[in-house]
Amino acid sequence: AQKITQTQPGMFVQEKEAVTLDCTYDTSDQSYGLFWYKQPSSGEMIFLIYQGSYDEQNATEGRYSLNFQKARKSANLVISASQLGDSAMYFCAMREGRGFKTIFGAGTRLFVKA
Amino acid sequence: EPEVTQTPSHQVTQMGQEVILRCVPISNHLYFYWYRQILGQKVEFLVSFYNNEISEKSEIFDDQFSVERPDGSNFTLKIRSTKLEDSAMYFCASSERVGALHFGNGTRLTVT
Numbered sequence: 001a002q003k004i005t006q007t008q009p010g011m012f013v014q015e016k017e018a019v020t021l022d023c024t025y026d027t028s029d030q031s032y033g034l035f036w037y038k039q040p041s042s043g044e045m046i047f048l049i050y051q052g053s054y055d056e057q058n059a060t061e062g063r064y065s066l067n068f069q070k071a072r073k074s075a076n077l078v079i080s081a082s083q084l085g086d087s088a089m090y091f092c093a094m095r096e097g098r099g100f101k102t103i104f105g106a107g108t109r110l111f112v113k114a
Numbered sequence: 115e116p117e118v119t120q121t122p123s124h125q126v127t128q129m130g131q132e133v134i135l136r137c138v139p140i141s142n143h144l145y146f147y148w149y150r151q152i153l154g155q156k157v158e159f160l161v162s163f164y165n166n167e168i169s170e171k172s173e174i175f176d177d178q179f180s181v182e183r184p185d186g187s188n189f190t191l192k193i194r195s196t197k198l199e200d201s202a203m204y205f206c207a208s209s210e211r212v213g214a215l216h217f218g219n220g221t222r223l224t225v226t
Binding site: 015034037038044045046047050091093095098099100101102103104105106107 | 145147155156157158159162164168169172179203205207212213214216217218220221222
């Protein structure tokens with residue numbers, strides 16, 4: 001069974017608009033961490049934002065925010081005021097319990113239009 | 115800002131040859147990882163390393179793979195006898211604690 005599901009293989013957004021990238025996860029652990037990473041066309045993996053399962057508030061980092069809905073097991077990434085440089089692949093990821101392994105979703109490719 | 119560095123950026127090898135991929139994690143990090151990404155596919159966990167031993171490994175990480183921290187700075191991934199299907203981008207990562215991963219820029223391995 002998929003642990004991390006990203007249902008949008010590709011998304012388009014107009015520059016300066018906000019966009020939401022969907023992520024749902026599956027775990028039976030009470031303690032887990034959720035992450036979003038950005039992979040530009042150059043290939044590197046860039047950490048964007050983290051949400052702990054016990055965090056009561058949604059995480060925010062600059063233009064990135066994580067819409068954490070624990071009961072629905074979703075951790076959507078919201079990018080506000082999109083920029084051309086936001087065009088990239090975005091991966092949702094999860095680490096369960098006290099494990100060392102981070103599991104990645106299949107990714108969503110975001111295209112920002114001028 | 116400190117970063118994870120990987121060498122080489124691109125490695126071409128013949129099937130059956132041994133390759134060693136090298137990484138220098140961020141100096142105060144304690145946890146080290148290798149991931150791989152076959153072109154256009156998801157990022158897959160290979161192995162984690164903590165306190166000078168493997169802490170967790172995936173089914174992909176079979177006897178053909180090994181990791182080593184030969185000194186205080188380098189962290190290496192060895193593939194003993196490469197196969198065509200080992201062609202991928204290999205990412206090294208490190209973290210201060212079990213949490214957000216800081217990735218290197220990757221080594222693209224091409225097995226011919």
